[in-house]
Amino acid sequence: xxxxxxxxxxxxxxxxxxxxxxxxxxxxxxxxxxxxxxxxxxxxxxxxxxxxxxxxxxxxxxxxxxxxxxxxxxxxxxxxxxxxxxxxxxxxxxxxxxxxxxxxxxxxxxxxxxxxxxxxxxxxxxxxxxxxxxxxxxxxxxxxxxxxxxxxxxxxxxxxxxxxxxxxxxxxxxxxxxxxxxxxxxxxxxxxxxxxxxxxxxxxxxxxxxxxxxxxxxxxxxxxxxxxxxxxxxxxxxxxxxxxxxxxxxxxxxxxxxxxxxxxxxxxxxxxxxxxxxxxxxxxxxxxxxxxxxxxxxxxxxxxxxxxxxxxxxxxxxxxxxxxxxxxxxxxxxxxxxxxxxxxxxxxxxxxxxxxxxxxxxxxxxxxxxxxxxxxxxxxxxxxxxxxxxxxxxxxxxxxxxxxxxxxxxxxxxxxxxxxxxxxxxxxxxxxxxxxxxxxxxxxxxxxxxxxxxxxxxxxxxxxxxxxxxxxxxxxxxxxxxxxxxxxxxxxxxxxxxxxxxxxxxxxxxxxxxxxxxxxxxxxxxxxxxxxxxxxxxxxxxxxxxxxxxxxxxxxxxxxxxxxxxxxxxxxxxxxxxxx
Amino acid sequence: xxxxxxxxxxxxxxxxxxxxxxxxxxxxxxxxxxxxxxxxxxxxxxxxxxxxxxxxxxxxxxxxxxxxxxxxxxxxxxxxxxxxxxxxxxxxxxxxxxxxxxxxxxxxxxxxxxxxxxxxxxxxxxxxxxxxxxxxxxxxxxxxxxxxxxxxxxxxxxxxxxxxxxxxxxxxxxxxxxxxxxxxxxxxxxxxxxxxxxxxxxxx
Numbered sequence: 001x002x003x004x005x006x007x008x009x010x011x012x013x014x015x016x017x018x019x020x021x022x023x024x025x026x027x028x029x030x031x032x033x034x035x036x037x038x039x040x041x042x043x044x045x046x047x048x049x050x051x052x053x054x055x056x057x058x059x060x061x062x063x064x065x066x067x068x069x070x071x072x073x074x075x076x077x078x079x080x081x082x083x084x085x086x087x088x089x090x091x092x093x094x095x096x097x098x099x100x101x102x103x104x105x106x107x108x109x110x111x112x113x114x115x116x117x118x119x120x121x122x123x124x125x126x127x128x129x130x131x132x133x134x135x136x137x138x139x140x141x142x143x144x145x146x147x148x149x150x151x152x153x154x155x156x157x158x159x160x161x162x163x164x165x166x167x168x169x170x171x172x173x174x175x176x177x178x179x180x181x182x183x184x185x186x187x188x189x190x191x192x193x194x195x196x197x198x199x200x201x202x203x204x205x206x207x208x209x210x211x212x213x214x215x216x217x218x219x220x221x222x223x224x225x226x227x228x229x230x231x232x233x234x235x236x237x238x239x240x241x242x243x244x245x246x247x248x249x250x251x252x253x254x255x256x257x258x259x260x261x262x263x264x265x266x267x268x269x270x271x272x273x274x275x276x277x278x279x280x281x282x283x284x285x286x287x288x289x290x291x292x293x294x295x296x297x298x299x300x301x302x303x304x305x306x307x308x309x310x311x312x313x314x315x316x317x318x319x320x321x322x323x324x325x326x327x328x329x330x331x332x333x334x335x336x337x338x339x340x341x342x343x344x345x346x347x348x349x350x351x352x353x354x355x356x357x358x359x360x361x362x363x364x365x366x367x368x369x370x371x372x373x374x375x376x377x378x379x380x381x382x383x384x385x386x387x388x389x390x391x392x393x394x395x396x397x398x399x400x401x402x403x404x405x406x407x408x409x410x411x412x413x414x415x416x417x418x419x420x421x422x423x424x425x426x427x428x429x430x431x432x433x434x435x436x437x438x439x440x441x442x443x444x445x446x447x448x449x450x451x452x453x454x455x456x457x458x459x460x461x462x463x464x465x466x467x468x469x470x471x472x473x474x475x476x477x478x479x480x481x482x483x484x485x486x487x488x489x490x491x492x493x494x495x496x497x498x499x500x501x502x503x504x505x506x507x508x509x510x511x512x513x514x515x516x517x518x519x520x521x522x523x524x525x526x527x528x529x530x531x532x533x534x535x536x537x538x539x540x541x542x543x544x545x546x547x548x549x550x551x552x553x554x555x556x557x558x559x560x561x562x563x564x565x566x567x568x569x570x571x572x573x574x575x576x577x578x579x580x
Numbered sequence: 581x582x583x584x585x586x587x588x589x590x591x592x593x594x595x596x597x598x599x600x601x602x603x604x605x606x607x608x609x610x611x612x613x614x615x616x617x618x619x620x621x622x623x624x625x626x627x628x629x630x631x632x633x634x635x636x637x638x639x640x641x642x643x644x645x646x647x648x649x650x651x652x653x654x655x656x657x658x659x660x661x662x663x664x665x666x667x668x669x670x671x672x673x674x675x676x677x678x679x680x681x682x683x684x685x686x687x688x689x690x691x692x693x694x695x696x697x698x699x700x701x702x703x704x705x706x707x708x709x710x711x712x713x714x715x716x717x718x719x720x721x722x723x724x725x726x727x728x729x730x731x732x733x734x735x736x737x738x739x740x741x742x743x744x745x746x747x748x749x750x751x752x753x754x755x756x757x758x759x760x761x762x763x764x765x766x767x768x769x770x771x772x773x774x775x776x777x778x779x780x781x782x783x784x
């Protein structure tokens with residue numbers, strides 16, 4: 001795909017002549033500003049220029065240069081290209097930058113993540129604690145000079161892997177024979193564990209007076225990390241007054257598998273199978289986002305047939321993901337497993353297609369830079385056709401008929417967990433969560449990628465922003481996805497599926513790029529920095545489920561304890577993506 | 581004990597009862613009952629957990645093996661199916677869950693990550709295999725294992741259960757509780773209480 005390099009509509013350096021300069025490094029785009037003016041700049045960008053959706057914040061470490069960067073990506077919810085601005089900081093502790101929580105509350109969890117992994121302090125952040133690792137962990141792992149216990153080399157393949165045909169285990173190189181390392185001053189006998197005082201301290205910050213005037217104690221309850229309805233290893237710590245929720249903090253990191261650190265050591269293509277394991281319910285969407293980001297850097301085109309196959313696969317993924325999401329939501333609303341099993345039946349049929357096309361049910365690893373890995377095998381075309389023209393439309397109507405007017409579903413979902421349009425945008429929510437609040441923002445329309453601009457489909461939007469509307473938005477998206485696949489399968493051309501010859505080691509020119517797709521959960525972005533070497537210098541995933549959790553506490557306040565799981569089910573998170 | 585010796589117990593069965601009485605050993609009937617009603621803990625870690633859900637759903641149907649009753653509480657379950665990457669942050673919880681399960685208890689390491697770290701082994705927050713902390717009965721390879729592979733692993737577990745003997749099983753032995761494991765501590769890195777001396781020596 002040849003996307004022309006995005007045209008900057010705003011010339012920020014002429015609007016803010018004193019403190020904004022253009023980023024002139026080769027391959028880079030966007031603007032560099034001084035941290036003193038960050039708050040003023042962000043306020044103006046939001047209020048005067050309409051960039052209301054700050055989707056992604058991340059850090060970059062340029063060690064051994066004395067420089068760290070915080071990179072922001074802002075968009076307009078009415079559509080259009082990115083404004084990408086950066087703050088450069090000297091690399092001496094304490095590294096400080098003003099927090100943007102007061103202007104864009106959606107950065108709250110992301111800034112905590114940057115503090116955790118880079119050690120950049122956000123001054124003015126209301127609750128700056130570690131988020132993915134635990135309090136007391138030594139070091140900030142995404143810094144380039146921080147090495148893990150099994151560290152071997154800067155980039156793969158490791159030379160030590162098969163010396164003379166013999167495997168050396170990583171454990172053999174470690175003095176504890178395990179994946180652990182301790183700081184020099186650590187003495188296990190004198191050391192006192194830090195525990196979770198910080199978490200409970202953060203919860204206690206919120207004063208609460210009972211409305212009925214009776215003095216009563218609040219209760220703190222932990223749900224998870226092992227809890228049947230937290231969709232994985234997610235944990236919620238909640239303060240209750242009776243049965244009403246006073247305050248709620250999501251606790252995550254129980255599945256933090258260090259994607260970004262491992263990704264900076266992998267070659268570009270080696271990261272493709274890792275992206276499958278981010279949001280493991282919709283692996284092909286993740287492939288799509290990563291392929292887009294790297295193709296932007298490489299500036300290569302994708303053949304027509306491959307583009308169509310990509311769209312078909314991505315939309316099938318959306319259907320299979322929503323089957324699981326809706327089934328799990330119904331479970332959380334109290335329909336013990338029956339609708340889930342109905343929906344899993346459809347999902348299995350789609351997984352059969354994935355297995356035939358890509359070789360795997362879940363971990364597809366199908367996209368390549370400039371195409372896809374292999375062509376559709378014989379018989380798949382007919383299978384997809386039968387599915388989208390006959391079976392799926394009927395089944396979606398069936399679910400609609402069974403569930404939409406169900407009394408229990410309605411009484412538990414209508415008017416619960418409300419997120420207004422303004423709040424959804426402020427909290428950087430994307431995907432069905434944002435669209436159910438009445439904001440028709442879909443990247444497939446707002447900033448089309450691939451060949452989505454050729455298809456005729458509607459953005460699913462509802463106005464109330466409650467659990468029920470999120471369910472209806474997903475149901476409508478199922479119908480729209482079927483519509484897109486119907487058009488794509490009719491128009492599927494013949495021809496090549498890969499530009500140039502397939503190669504394991506791609507040459508990626510230096511520069512930065514941000515590729516984003518509308519994944520079933522929301523905006524999935526990949527921020528990749530290349531220095532021209534075989535591995536990316538920085539590989540960041542803007543995970544929709546992670547950022548959609550930012551308004552979770554806000555949505556739950558004042559609700560009853562039983563609604564926690566229902567609201568969580570309506571956000572639709574996958575822990576592989578939340579924790580990465 | 582082979583089939584022939586079971587069927588010839590050494591004493592006479594009256595002729596009119598011959599077709600109505602089956603003779604077996606206590607071990608066999610005990611293990612038959614246990615292996616056909618394993619209750620797994622309702623607990624999914626990562627990607628493998630999704631394949632576990634698929635295995636439970638109508639197409640693969642785990643209930644054919646008597647394993648459909650997943651319990652949300654470890655106190656009621658027999659089998660811990662570790663389905664996914666085990667991180668250091670999660671490790672204390674998993675050991676605690678294991679300790680809370682009553683005997684007899686079994687552990688299956690499902691997938692590459694639980695068996696040995698898998699593709700994420702080099703990560704700073706990943707435990708290189710669940711067997712560094714808790715004993716594992718069956719390993720299922722794959723990333724993720726297909727539901728068929730999971731079923732095969734569960735059948736292997738049933739085979740293992742049916743070979744156990746009341747005389748030698750861990751939970752009928754006298755003396756200390758052998759199954760309880762010290763809970764790891766989250767320090768500057770994960771600390772295994774059993775390795776404190778090793779850590780101290782290596783730190784010096």
